[in-house]
Amino acid sequence: NSLQGLVIMLSWFENSMVCPERIQQYIDVEPEGTIQQKSLYRDEDSPLQLINNEITLSKAWPSRGEIEYSKVRFRYQPLGEVILRDLSFRVSGGEKVGIVGRTGSGKSTIAMSLLRIAELSGGAVLIDGIDCSTISLKDLRSSIEIVPQNPVLFKGSLRCYLDPFNEYTDLQISEALDKAQLRSKFLTLTSNSPGLVSNCLDFELAENGNNLSVGERQMLVLSRAILRGSKILLMDEATANVDxxxxxxxxxxxxxxxxSST
Known part of the structure; x- marks a missing residue:
């Protein structure tokens, strides 16, 4: 009996150690956007751009949504293959541009470079004339909305998904749903007092949005972009899985x- 109890205790202890191991893995993850990380990706012939703390971005930035790529070189790993090589183009504010190409040609990589998922190896990406590598990742990514092919939705209320930091009123959120032609859908799904805005926003989303269709998930992401008034919207094959x-x-x-958005 003592041996059996010891085996059970060791098995329980081993399973319990999974949690602290995962926590340690997250602790060991290197912060993004640091000088050290930039220097790992940057080619020797391209100067390293540092964060300029003196740049004060207004809440309205970007006001035009103008995007310019200047001789951009991009790779996913510091010593990996260069995916984008000396890429240059300019998109005017409010212009709608579609990028077409075969699988693996680098379409999604352009979006990744704009969001600084990895640092540039050379060149520069400018939004409204400001070099994206000189501003914080928080300022950069909060100014851009992306609608992916398979949106990820977390379990929780509709209000929490659309406005996780409580920055908008229920009326503003409801109007965004109306503009995306979704409010009537959630009013139908809400069982108690469906006419109330607050009840509509209390609708519980299942894990990964499994209680919504793929199209409805796409529209929900668009609703959030409408609510935030984003001047730059990235769509990565967003209509590939809808009718x-x-x-x-x-x-x-x-x-x-x-x-008026790009």
Whole structure:
């Protein structure tokens, strides 16, 4: 009996150690956007751009949504293959641009470089004339909305997903849902007092949004972009997994609600 108890205790202890091991893994993750990380990616012939703490970005930045790539070189690993090589182009504010290419040609990589998922190996990306590598990742990523092919939704209330930091009123959130043609859907799904805005926003999203269709998840992401008033919207094959009718709705919302966005 003593031996059996010891084996059970050791098995329990081993399973319990999974949690602190995971915590340690997160502790060991290197912070993004540091000088050390930038220097690992930067080519020798390209000067390292440091964060300029003197740049004060207004709440309205970016006001135009103008994007410029200047001889950009990008790789996912410090010593990995260069995916984007001396890429240069300019997108005017409010302009709608579609990037077409075969699988693996670097379409999604352009979006990754804009969001600084990895640091540039050379060149510069400018938004409204400001070098993205000289501002904080928080300022950069909070100014851009992305609609991926498979949106990730966390379990919780609809209000919490659309406004996790309580920056907007229930009325503003409801209006964003209206513009995305989603409010009636959630009013139908809400069982108690469906006419109330607050009850609609208390609708519980399942893990990964499993109680919504793929198209509805896409529209929910668009609702958040409408709420935030984003001047730059990235869509990575966002209509690849939806039917013709849902595709038409998404296109209508983009043309109407993002007519001044890039």
């Amino acid at each position: 013709y009718l849902q595709d038409k709705i998404i296109q209508e919302v983009i043309r109407k609600e993002f007519k």
